[in-house]
Amino acid sequence: MGGPIAGLFRWLNDVHGLNFSVFTDAYDAHRFLIGLRTTIGLSLSCMVFSIILGLLGAWLLSGPSRLARAAVRFYVQAFRNTPPLVQLVFFYFAIGSLLSGAREPLIGGYGWAVISFSLLAGAFNVEIFRSGVEAVPPTMVEAAQGLGFSRLQTYRYVLAPLGLRICLPALTNNLVNLVKTTTLAYAIGVPELLYAASQIWSEVLNVREMMYVLLATYIALVAILVWIMERWERALRIPGYTP
Amino acid sequence: MTHLSVLCKPRRLPAIRAPLAWPGLPVGVALAFVASVAWAQAGAAVRPGPIEAILRWGPLIFGGFLFNVLTSVLSMTVGTALGAPLGLLLIAPGRLPRGISWAVTQFFRNAPWLVLLFYVMFLLPFELHVGGVTIPLPDWAKAVLGLSLPVAANVAEIVRGALQSIPEPQWSAAAGLAFGRLQTIRLIILPQAIRRMLPPWMNLYAILTMATTLISIVGIQDGLTITRAAISSDARPEMMLPLYLFLLLLFFVYCYPIARATLALERRLLVRG
């Protein structure tokens, strides 16, 4: 690896004995980047699925079916009040072994991580979207109904856009937590960032350096996510209206 | 048009609806658990079934779970002790202490818990020399410390939020009576703010309790470690479902009441302001 950055880190290694191998060694850099890509991919898929789950749950909670409401409540409370790590190993080992039998597993570690974290974050999203929609003044619903909007139209054109603006900060918070939670996939051997880093430090024996790289990377990921969400929040701002 | 009756419903909903808590929920969880036991039992006609497995391993798993609870209590104590002063610094008058405490808080709030745990486990020595005294740092103590770091940052945010939620006139009134800043906080602001800190603090405790299972990843024996050991020692994959569910149920039974109490407290605060 060349370039001034690699040069700097090589100097750090030679003079101070700080071995940032991800910047100086092509193989380590490659492994680390794969980990980074896995973490980002995992985070993005879980975000999408958890938001879909959240919308679906909030929709069902405001719906007419008692059974559906009870099912959503059960789902939300079950996932919010049990350890995410145990949920993950439960899915990966217990449910995974049920589905696969002796042959090739149907869903791999990455797949189970997506399912498990999506369900977890989705449970929180249900609550977030529900409270967002409930914070929209009931007079808005009345106005929409007075204009002949159906329930779906009221949701789509009035409740969802207004509720989203109300719950965006809480959603940001939950998505940040989701990114942090993807580290748990380490426990089932998904080659995400933490896993990649641990492979590197166990071979190169540069635990301290890798820890700093790892922490800085996660802080950067979270910072980027928060920045995007805040920009979105600003783009949605309406003159003369505070949600 | 089957949803007609619903059309008119949202109007009459009060602004704060009953929370998502559902009294029948624990019953539902228990039923799901029993069903899984029955299912595994049915598939285990010859060898001892899951009921025997739970009877045999249950006490051990429960012991491990108690270790999780102990860890959570210790981490919460250390985290609160570290986080409360950090929270005070967040609203300190000086720019420098405010800036530093802000950076520290943001860092520990946004770093993944597991990475922080790894950091402390790997990079803290197994004993500390302070002066001439040697303090041993066993793994469990490091784990407690590792978990207490993100807790401290979150406690700091809770303290800051609650202190700042006390309306400005209270601060001015205290200043008008010639109270010093710390006196104001201690005598006037804190007594009012503590009620507001309690719900998020309890919520944080529940999150921490669930996060204590992370210590199994760094090789400390907790409820999850023992559950996995039980499964592998029996070499019985069909026992996974009931045993993991048993562990999940233990956490649920512990954390769900905390969540309910948190909600109840929050609502009381909303009503009384």
Place this chain on the structure above:
Amino acid sequence: MRDVEKSFGAVPVLRGVSLTVHRGETVCIIGPSGSGKSTLLRCINGLVPITAGSITVAGREVNDPKLDPLALRRDVGIVFQQYNLFPHRTALQNIMMAPVHVLGQDRASVETRARALLAKVRLTDKADGFPGELSGGQQQRVAIARALAMNPKVMLFDEVTAALDPETKKEVLVTIQELAGEGMTCILVTHEMGFARRVADQVFFTDGGVLVEEGPPEQVLDAPREARTRDFLDKIL
């Protein structure tokens, strides 16, 4: 509207109200607060389902279980006390939303009509303003235009001037008066006795969930027969 009854739970709000409004008429419903006026109005377009009795609006039976309430609401426009404009849409978009999404009309023709309606309520220059940027009276006139955009047969006004100051009140009342002059059927719940006297064809006085007195404004407002009507008028005048 015959023998309409409505209870919220065990609390009766309307206890057998019967009244008739003819096409093109403007009527005012007056009465003390809590007398069920607003509920009565909301029953007419099915926002509040009635417990007993029957309401016929433009040939539709309101509590017919087979009735599509959405179709009913397309024929009956309603304007609220608190304007209830959608804060995330501009004035023009507020007016266009329902015709485009509910009636599925062509966007371009709806926009032409919406701009014409804005001109009619004298708010041409506020088309791109958000509700939060408009005054109360302006918001209320947009709300009227929004309801008119559906080409309703009947317009309901629920204390539309109660939240406005006297100055802006006038703007809104003038708009309604013009509408009544054009032959729109208007039903108003109001405390504006002067307006009722000038514009209404009939005045209904309700109290305690029943219709106490009805007739032309000269009679109900100036020479009430019922003691309860007299009491009420004495108190507010």
